[in-house]
Amino acid sequence: MxxxxxxxxxALAVTLGxxxxxxxxxMDAAKKFLDEEIERSALSRExxxxxxxxxxxxxxxxxxMDIKVVSETITTHExxxxxxxxxxxxxxxxxxxxxxxxxxxxxxxxxTQMQSGENIYDAYINDSDLIGTxxxxxxxxxxxxxxxxxxxxxxxxxxxxxDYIGLDFTTSPDGELYQLPDQQFANLYWxxxxxxxxxELMAEFKxxxxxxxxxxxxxxxxxxxxxxxxGRTIDxxxxxxxxxxxxxxxSLGWRYTDAWLSMAGGGDVGEPNGLPVDEWGIxxxxxxxxxxxxxxxxxxxxxxxxxxxxxxxxxxxxKYTPPAAAGMTFGEAGPVPAQGTIAQQMFWYxxxxxxxxxxxxxxxxxxxxxxxxxxxxxxxxxYWKDGQKVGYQDxxxxxxMESTPVDRAKAAWxxxxxxxxxxxxxxxxxxxxxxxxxxxxxxxxxxxxAPKLGGLVEFYRSPARTAWSPTGTNVPDYPKLAQLWWQNIxxxxxxxxxxxxxxDSLCAEQEKVMERLERAGVQGDLGPKxxxxxxxxxxxxxEGSPVAKLDNExxxxxxxxxxxxxxxxx
Numbered sequence: 113m114x115x116x117x118x119x120x121x122x123a124l125a126v127t128l129g130x131x132x133x134x135x136x137x138x139m140d141a142a143k144k145f146l147d148e149e150i151e152r153s154a155l156s157r158e159x160x161x162x163x164x165x166x167x168x169x170x171x172x173x174x175x176x177m178d179i180k181v182v183s184e185t186i187t188t189h190e191x192x193x194x195x196x197x198x199x200x201x202x203x204x205x206x207x208x209x210x211x212x213x214x215x216x217x218x219x220x221x222x223x224t225q226m227q228s229g230e231n232i233y234d235a236y237i238n239d240s241d242l243i244g245t246x247x248x249x250x251x252x253x254x255x256x257x258x259x260x261x262x263x264x265x266x267x268x269x270x271x272x273x274x275d276y277i278g279l280d281f282t283t284s285p286d287g288e289l290y291q292l293p294d295q296q297f298a299n300l301y302w303x304x305x306x307x308x309x310x311x312e313l314m315a316e317f318k319x320x321x322x323x324x325x326x327x328x329x330x331x332x333x334x335x336x337x338x339x340x341x342x343g344r345t346i347d348x349x350x351x352x353x354x355x356x357x358x359x360x361x362x363s364l365g366w367r368y369t370d371a372w373l374s375m376a377g378g379g380d381v382g383e384p385n386g387l388p389v390d391e392w393g394i395x396x397x398x399x400x401x402x403x404x405x406x407x408x409x410x411x412x413x414x415x416x417x418x419x420x421x422x423x424x425x426x427x428x429x430x431k432y433t434p435p436a437a438a439g440m441t442f443g444e445a446g447p448v449p450a451q452g453t454i455a456q457q458m459f460w461y462x463x464x465x466x467x468x469x470x471x472x473x474x475x476x477x478x479x480x481x482x483x484x485x486x487x488x489x490x491x492x493x494x495y496w497k498d499g500q501k502v503g504y505q506d507x508x509x510x511x512x513m514e515s516t517p518v519d520r521a522k523a524a525w526x527x528x529x530x531x532x533x534x535x536x537x538x539x540x541x542x543x544x545x546x547x548x549x550x551x552x553x554x555x556x557x558x559x560x561x562a563p564k565l566g567g568l569v570e571f572y573r574s575p576a577r578t579a580w581s582p583t584g585t586n587v588p589d590y591p592k593l594a595q596l597w598w599q600n601i602x603x604x605x606x607x608x609x610x611x612x613x614x615x616d617s618l619c620a621e622q623e624k625v626m627e628r629l630e631r632a633g634v635q636g637d638l639g640p641k642x643x644x645x646x647x648x649x650x651x652x653x654x655e656g657s658p659v660a661k662l663d664n665e666x667x668x669x670x671x672x673x674x675x676x677x678x679x680x681x682x
Contacts, residue, residue: 138168141202149195152538154551160535163270164203167530170266171204174523178207181524183237183508184215187466188295188544196531196540206523215239216362222511223591226251229515235524237294240281240507241369241583242590246291247284248635249589253512253521254288266522268529275534275549277572278507280384281582285400291509294532295546298505298580299370300571301327301491302449302460304476305674306484307346316340326671328491331376331424333669334458338432341455354432355448355457356425360602362595363442367459368422369583369597371504376421377495378412380657384501385584389657391501392593393418393619394586395643402588402626402640406619407658409643410651413619414612415658417495420665422604422611424493428458429605438605449485450476458490461506465545465568483566486674489576494665505580508546547572567678574681588629588640596621 142164146157153160183189193210201208211233213221218238225232226249246252259267273279273289282291307313308325317325321336328334338353345351357367373379374391389395393413395404405411412418429438434453437445449457450468452475468476469483476484490503510528512521531540534551541552542561545568552558553572562569571577587593596618604614626640633639652660 139165142168145199145203146535149199150536150539152542152555152557153536154534154538154549154555159270163268163533163535166268166270167200167204167526170268171206171523171526174519174526175205176207177520177523178209179234179520179523179527180209180211181235181237181527182211182213182218182221182233183294184218185212186295186463186508186544186546188463188540188546189237189508191540191543192294192531195543196536197527200527200530204526206526208527215366219591219594222513225513225515231513231516231520234516234520235528236511236513237508238291238511239582240278240291240293240509241587241594242511243282243284243290244583244585244587245590246511247286247288247585248638251514252290253514254290255292255512256287256289258512258521258525262518263522263525266526268533270534271529272534272551275551276532277550277553277577278505278509278548281505281507281584282509285585291507291511292528292532293507293509293548294528295508295544296505296548297461297463297465297546298571298577299459299461299490299503300487300580301456301458301489302485302487303327303456304454304484305486305566307341307455308674321669323669324671324673326673327488327677328456329670329672330491330496330667331493332666333671334456334491335424335428335666336669337456338428342432347452349453351453351455352432352434353455354428355445355454356429356433356437356459357440357442357445358426358429358438358605359441359444360598360606361441362598364602364605365594365596365598366442367425368601369594370459370506371501371581372425372459373412373418373421374501375490375496375503376417376424376493377497377500377659378415378417378421378657379500381497381499382501383499383578384581385586386500386657390584390586392583392587392622393658394622395657396586397641399637399641400585401638402586403643405622405626406616406645407648407651408645409623410654410658411619411623412658413622414615415652416661417493417657417659418615419611419661420493420495422601422615426605426611452476460487462487462568462571463506463544463546465565466543468566469564482564485566487567487571488674488677489571489579494662494667495659501579501581503580505577505582507582567674570678570681576681588626588635588638592625593622596625 197208197210278293341353379391380386380389395410405413450473600614600618603609630640
């Protein structure tokens with residue numbers, strides 16, 4: 113990159129003249145921004161200036177307005193808050209405060225605004241996991257309607273929606289777009305390629321297990337590899353064959369709602385989510401109304417695949433993971449693989465890539481800056497079938513609430529488009545490594561940088577990426593239901609309940625929430641319409657999800673070389 117250190121918001125504002133006197137909105141500020149910050153772009157300089165002119169002209173009516181937006185704290189959003197927000201303010205004269213808070217806090221603020229009608233923030237970057245919530249409650253503006261009507265005069269003619277790779281995840285079943293993607297990252301398999309290709313280790317593994325050490329295709333192979341590496345000393349450090357976290361904390365819920373059950377083989381086939389049963393185990397009818405979560409209502413939150421999923425994660429946490437991990441949260445566990453003691457991690461978010469390639473990650477980098485590690489598709493569990501999703505993709509997306517006054521929503525919408533515009537997106541992607549545009553993924557600068565990113569570029573350029581998706585529209589109220597996961601699975605993690613008991617409790621509590629929504633009628637014809645309970649055997653005899661326990665939950669292990677995997681993508 114042009115700079116190794118990101119400019120602070122104050123430094124950039126001084127550069128652009130924002131703090132030198134009254135804010136000014138003109139092409140001089142835009143040109144300074146382009147000169148100082150935009151080294152790489154999908155647009156030519158002439159096209160960049162034309163796009164900046166749109167923001168200048170469209171922002172004229174809102175000059176001097178103070179706008180507040182919020183997002184979770186990840187590298188991409190830090191770049192937006194520290195670099196792009198002051199630049200936008202200098203260029204348009206609209207004063208942007210971009211708050212960075214915890215993901216759970218973002219959902220809490222959003223929920224409070226939905227319940228109170230008070231305009232807490234003028235726009236939110238919140239996960240597309242809430243698409244089912246937004247679609248049913250109608251408290252978020254339909255962007256399809258917004259861009260055609262009230263927001264038409266502030267919609268960038270160069271927005272190019274077709275260039276966004278995540279619109280399937282932010283579109284409701286009736287075709288309305290509710291959220292505009294701002295960043296995307298997937299949970300993939302991470303492993304130490306240098307160890308996996310060490311001739312001595314490869315020979316020892318083949319001798320012990322009878323097959324080649326490589327990228328695991330299924331959980332049986334993952335388990336063998338975890339066992340093989342745990343407890344050995346490599347390069348003077350004690351190595352573990354797995355990394356995870358287990359503290360009873362809201363972040364524990366993401367660990368499981370983020371497609372863990374479908375990775376094991378829970379739910380039905382389908383893209384972007386299983387139908388009629390999704391990866392949460394929630395079943396919907398032909399009208400997309402939730403009808404159950406427990407097996408007795410046709411759901412799969414507590415079926416055999418789900419129990420297997422939870423049981424395996426607990427087993428691996430206990431056997432193959434650093435002891436401290438059981439008491440860690442998501443944020444605490446994330447940096448551990450970069451410390452050089454982890455051989456592989458099943459559930460690893462590509463958002464950590466930026467932290468894996470910086471000066472603090474020398475334990476997992478070669479002298480030339482190339483990584484000792486690679487990322488690959490996650491292996492799947494014993495219940496998995498071809499066509500099921502095999503991983504999660506986080507899509508943090510801009511959302512405009514109906515409770516936000518129109519003029520404030522318009523100003524915030526301009527900022528949302530600015531930070532996802534073709535002018536800035538390549539540079540933003542280099543800072544945060546979270547891709548949202550096809551033009552950015554294909555940019556020549558990422559072809560050049562790909563060897564230092566451990567497979568990230570190859571994954572996002574491959575057709576495989578469509579099998580990774582966020583929570584879908586089966587979930588009728590994400591804030592209410594998501595909190596049930598960490599509480600119940602936390603009981604299984606601590607040993608207070610067996611996995612079966614914890615999942616029985618979870619599905620029952622999910623159904624209580626859905627029954628309340630049905631009685632209240634607040635979601636109209638889109639809300640839950642619960643099935644009558646039947647014997648579990650009835651649903652287990654039907655085709656698809658839910659499923660009965662397999663006689664063999666440990667199929668023949670299977671691996672593939674990383675080189676062969678990459679070839680299959682090409």
